[in-house]
Structures are given as C-alpha cells and as structure tokens.
Amino acid sequence: MRTEHGNVAPVLLAKGDGPGELRADVPYQMAMILSRVYPHVPEGRIAVVARRCDEKAIAELSKRDIVDRDRIALIGLACTKEQVAECRCRDPCPETVDLGECSDPVVEDPVVEKVRSMPPEARLAFWTDQFRKCNKCYGCTVNCPVCFCDDCLLEDKTFTVEKGIPPGMAFHVIRSMHLADKCVECGECERSCPVDIPLLALRKMANDDMKELFGYTAGDADRKSPLLTTLEGDPIKEGDVDAC
C-alpha cells in the first residue's frame, strides 16, 4: 500500500520500481488483492505484506490450488493494538513477524455476546432487522479473500430471486454456509458493508460451531477441511445403518 492522490492505494511493485510513500496502516485485505493480481502474473515470486488474516486466507487459497504457495513470499505484518481493537480480532499475530509488534487478541466480541444472550426469537428478529438493510452490493463477497467461485451461488436464481432489494434471508444464510470451512475472520465483509451489518459477528458464531462440531479452524495450512474428508474412514459394516 502506498499514498496516492491523498488516499491509500494497493500497489504491486516490480524490481526497479520506485516504492513511493509506502504504508501499512490501512486495512486493505492483501490476500484479496493478491488473488486479483495472481492470475495476471504467470511466473516468478510475489511477495505480499500479510497480516495474520491474510496469511490464513492465503493458506486456504493454496489448499484449493488457487495460488501456488511456493510462488508467494510472506512479509509478516503485526497489527497495532488499535487495529486489533477495531477489527475485534481474536488471532492477530502472524507466524513470522517482519514488521511491527504483536498485540494481544480481543477475546470477547460485544456483538457476539449480545446476540448469544438473546432468546432464539429475539436473535432471529435481530438478524432479520439487520438483513433488511442489505442493498445487495455483493461487497461482502467481492472483497472476501476466500470467496472465489466463478459462478457465485448468491447469483443463482434458485436461491436469490432477482427482484430487487433487500435479498431474502437465503442470501445471507447461503453465504454463511458456503464459507463454513474457509472464513478466516478478517472482517473485510463487515468493513465493506455500506450499511454496517455485523457480518463478522455472524462469521465468528458460525466458525465457533465449526470448531465445536469438527474441531477445525479455517486458515490452518496443514489440515484439510473436515467437510471434505468425512466420507473417509472405515467401510460400512453390517448393522451400522438400518437394514431393509
């Protein structure tokens, strides 16, 4: 990232380019920027300034062969205390820290706590109220580092009819399910949302379920998603399933 025209812009530099006024204080999701640039750089290595969330997102992308991990060098950036607070981030420290110093995670998320304390009807009402603000900008999808399907399910007429806004509940529920084993809690969806729907809180709650049910957290470079592997294991024996 660097200063351009009084703003901060993502930037890709080649050998010999002048760096300009580089900075690291604005939360561009660099894994998302990388996945936009990657298909257009057919060879060579790309170094990415990566926060912990970028690092995890890149792990998810490389597990799915969307990027080749060997072609990517990470420059680990530790977020400042203020940024960590702003992102309500519970996992802020990259594996190797090249820039900055690690800060403590934010353990409790007030939005999550608030929603969890509600009875089910109130929770539904809360989310319905929030989702009614949605104006279907697709910002939560476009800017998400791990949303990468060529044909987005949210654009499928079966699930979200094309009759204007707000889109139905299915829009958000499908998105939530579709990210169940990928979301790295970078918070970019929530930051991109023009109407402040607390999407990160929704993601955290779904991710907690994932952890509880399958013991899995996205962003783990070494483990495959359990959703892809549950059909492995021992062959079915007589009596395992209802006989006819």
Next chain:
Amino acid sequence: MPADFVLTTCPYCGTGCNFFLQVVDGRVVGVVPCKTDETSGGSLCIKGYNAHAFVGHPDRLTEPMVRRGEQLAKASWDEALDRIVAEVKRISSEHGPDSVMVLASAKCTNEENYLFQKLARVAIGTNNVDHCARLCHASTVSGLLQSFGSGAMTNTIPEFENADCVLVTGSNTLEAHPLIGARILKAKEKCAKVIVVDPRETPLSRIATLSLCQTPGTDVAWVNGMINVIVSEELHDEEFVNGRTSGFDKLKEVVKKYTPDVVEETTGIPADDLVRAARMYAEADGAMIAYAMGITQHSNGTNLVRTLANLAMVTGNVGRECTGVNPLRGQCNVQGACDAGALPNLYPGYQSVEDADIKSKFEKAWGGELSGAKGMTLTCAFNKALTGEVKAMIVFGENPMLSDPDIGHVEAAIQKLDFLAVVDIFPTETAKLADVVLPAACYAEKDGTFTATDRAIRVVRRAVDPPGEARADWQIACELARRLGCQGFDFKSPAEVLAEIGAVAPLYGGIDRDRVDSEVVRWPCPSKNHAGTRVLHEGSFKMGRGAFAVVDHTPPAEEPSDDFPFVLTTGRNLFHFHTGTMTRRSAKLQRESPEPYVEINAEDAERLGIADGASVRVTSRRGAITVVARVTRWIDKGTIFIPFHYAEGAANRLTNNALDPIAQIPEFKVCAASLEHA
C-alpha cells in the same frame, strides 16, 4: 506492471464514490473500493463494483460513421468532422445560429461540458445548449435559486450520518443513491428519526421511523400541511424566520387552510401521521431534507422545490451542519454540467446570459461576440424541431430517444431535423437516427473532473486507451470549434480547461487540477487559499434573505380517467442506470434485472386477473408498451410504476411532456394509464 490500480470516480450516480480500476495489459478487469475515500468510505454499490464491465464491451463505437443514403457507413475522422462543420455552417447561415442546438451531457466531465457550451456560444454563436438536467433537476436549480440564491445541495453527503432527523421524499435513496441511503441508515442506527414520504414503498421506507404514502402529484399539500402544524404548534424557529428570511406572513396565511384533515383528503396521508412527521422534523436539532426526481419531475416542480425550502427555513434548518435542503442529483456529473454552463440561460458558474455586464465579461474572456438572448431548453428544442425552427442538433453522450418524455414525439422531432450528429460510446437509439456518429472515450479512458451532488470536485483519471479510433469528447469539441474557425480552443489537456473554468467562474476560482488531485474541495471555492465550502448559506443566504414562496396545491397536468384509470409513475431501480446503455451491457447487473416490468398493487392485479409474471400492455394517451407484471404490496392501489431503463419496454413512450412553466422540466412522475393482459 501486470496490474495497476487507478483511482477514479464512479460513472453512475451523483454520489461521486471514488474507487480503483484494476488495469491489466491495457484492459480494465475489475474494481477495488478505496478505503480512505471520504465519500464512499471504502464501500460501493453494485453498480460501482461493476463499473468496469461495459468499458471493453464489443458494442463500443470504435470508428466515425456518416450516413450514406439509408446506411451509416465507416468514415475517416476528417470526413466526419468536416461533414458536421459544413452542415452547421450551412444551416446557421441559412437559418441563423439559433437553428442549431447543442446537447451537452451529464456523463461527460466538467471540462467537456465547459467546452460544449463554449462551442455553442462562441463557435456557433447561440445560447442553445442544454443537457439532461432539464429532465431531472432543472426545477431544483430554479427553485433553490429563487429561495436561497444558490441552486445546489446545501450540505454534504457525510453529514447525513450525523443528522437527528432525515426527511426523504421522492427519492428511492437505497436504490438510486445507495451510499447516501446507507448513510441515512447509519444515522438511524444512531437513533435519528427517518421520515420517508413516497407513493411507493421503497427499501428505505420499509425501515424508516415513519413512512407516509401520498397520492402522486399532491406534494405541495402535504408540505404545506407540515408547515401548518409547525406554525400552529409554534414549533417554528422565530429567530431564524425574523432574522434571515422574508415573506413569512404571506406563507402563514397560505398554509392556514392546509389543516391535517384537509391534507388527508387531498393526499391520503392520515392526519395523525402528518402531525407526527411535522413534530419529528421540527423538534430535531438538525434535520436534513433529501429529495430527488419524485419532487422535481412534475409540472409544478419548481414550486414544489420551493415548498421544501419553506419547510427548512420555517424551522431554521438551513446554514448549519446536518441540516438543509439536499437534492440528490442522479448522474455522475449533472451537478458539474450545470456548474460548467451547459444551460441555455446561464454561463459557467450560474451567471446570467441576459446580464449585459456579465456578457461583456465573457466576450472579453472568450474573445468573440456572444448572443444576449437566452437559448432554448432541451424540451423546447424538440418542440421547435417539430415546427422546423431547430434544424440541426449536435448531441454529446445523451440518449433522448429513451430518456425524454413521450418518445414518439422525440422521434418525430428528430426525423424532421436537417442534420443530427451524435457523439457517444455505444450505438444508442438516438445514434441510430444520426447523420454523423462519432465514437467517444468513456470515463475510464480520459482525464477530467466530475462534480458530485454535494459540490465535491472528484477526479476522473485515464486508466486505459479508448477503443479503436475513439477520442475523448473534450478533444472532439475542440476540434469542431477549430474547424469552425474559432480561436480559444487550443487546450492540450483537461487541466488547462479546468484552469479556464476557474478564471471565468468565481465558484471554481480556487479549483485547479493539482489541488483536487489529493484534496476533496467543494465549491464555492473562490480563491486558491479558500478551503472550499461544506455548508452553504451559513450566517446569511447567498442572496441575503431567504425568500418564502407562496405555493398552492394544483392537480397534476393529467389525472386518471375512466379510460386511463391508473396513475403511472416512473423511476429507476438499483441495478440499472438511466437508459441502460452501460448497465445493460454489464452481465451481473443485467442478470439482476433483465427485463422491463410494471409494478402493480396486489389488489388491483387480482381485480384485473393479472398474475405475477404475466405479460401486460400498458397504454397512455401517447403510446403503449408491453412489459411483465410484478405484483407487489409495495405500491399503492391505483398507482403503477415502470422503470425507464429498457428500450424494449420504454416507459417514456407513455409519459407526458407537460412542462413546469419555470424550469421546463417534464412531468415524468405522473400520467394517466391503463393496463390489460397483453
């Protein structure tokens, strides 16, 4: 570099969001929001996210064409330009320069619009220059000019977020200006009261604090009704009224008869709701009014705008942060096109062409004699084309064959012209009828500035080259003027043009390209060391005292009848923009809203036996179209709505071109129609 991110301004609505165009190998491949942009705050709407999609479309015009017999055939730039110049010269020498009309464009930059009007005024010698602001906010410009002395949005977009009350009327903000709508929702989250007055339910009205639904065409009545309540409950701001305005006594007299009960009868708004709305608005510390075409596009549009100005002044809601009267301008640069003087009665910076001193100032600056008679409006020009007074038109980037009321009439007018030249990026419905068509560069292929609805000057940066032989409109305008033998068009860059605008228009006096490159400046900005102006009319009005207008309710030009029992109102939806030349060529936007439709109330539909998705024929006194029915509860009984984006089901075949007498804006929002199974 394999990927560049070029910061530029959105080509769609007047909000003026900035974003990065991602450029790879000379092609734009995507859009990335700009996190630090003041206006967008790093968010965009679906149109913004897809603003790259039409740029490289195969339908783009890439070569000049001239008519040979029935056909438009490829030609060289020289031939095409010379043809325009020869025809303009011939027609203007035979019939006088006022037989030529130039249509400027709210999609072009400030610099280009400045050149279009200069071309008309200096090179051709006529004040006949206008653009589609005539169709959207002409009544704002005239109405607010008369009430406040300045015809622009009084406050800024970011302020919506901190208002205590926002009154939205005639604006489907979440769809037409999504990021302004989003700010209004943020205000609501902070406990602001949001009042929406609209004949349709809109996504915003469904989450508003209070939503009122009026019969189309009865707006003066409910605004006067609110003032009636405010005055009779003594909620008005005595100090402001006495100290800063004139004409209050007369206003007081007039609104007397608009008691909530009377208003209920006229508008259908329940008396209690009206009283609540009036109190909410008047009791707030800072209350903002936002409105759009639902107010302006009426045959009494100017007066309607003035009643809203009355409401704001009565409560002292002008000249402070988070208050004001805020017209939301529809196109990326409709504000700038007006600022730059693409209006038949005003030079750049809203200076009257009929004022002799101003005229001589411009004659000196431009080095040529100017006409002292104000020119023709766009709506008037089509009428005059029919009668043969207008013989030639040069159209820059407009598509009147879809955007103007009563298309049948426009088509007949165009057929009667001796000569039509169209400069555009796509083969529009209008271009198909032209004698010469020139291929233009789109926003991603040129430099310049747009002025957003809140007067912020936003920079447009060239990201890629124009396709084929296409050229930027500013280059085309300069070349035409030079070939017409005119001096003063030797600009090497848009930056030089902007400098000239600053020199002749005091509003832009302190604006130059270097400054706005890294700073968001809002006009008026009279000098280089002036910071620009966020809130207009602080301390005093531009014209001294604010003028209350006395306005009475009058029925719309056309009311429903037995043959045409429905009130038809038109507008746009979230996914498309105006005549759809750009959005309908963007796959994702087209997917969201692929075909023309009419919204009809569920009860009306049931009575007529029309099911959702059925094909229906909608007819008015001017024409008929066939569209798909969308049965909904979001629209009042007796009212139907058709978006105007679709050529194959063009709402403007039906609309009425009854004009506001002052602003000459047509009544797009009300006409009588019938509906039946197709």
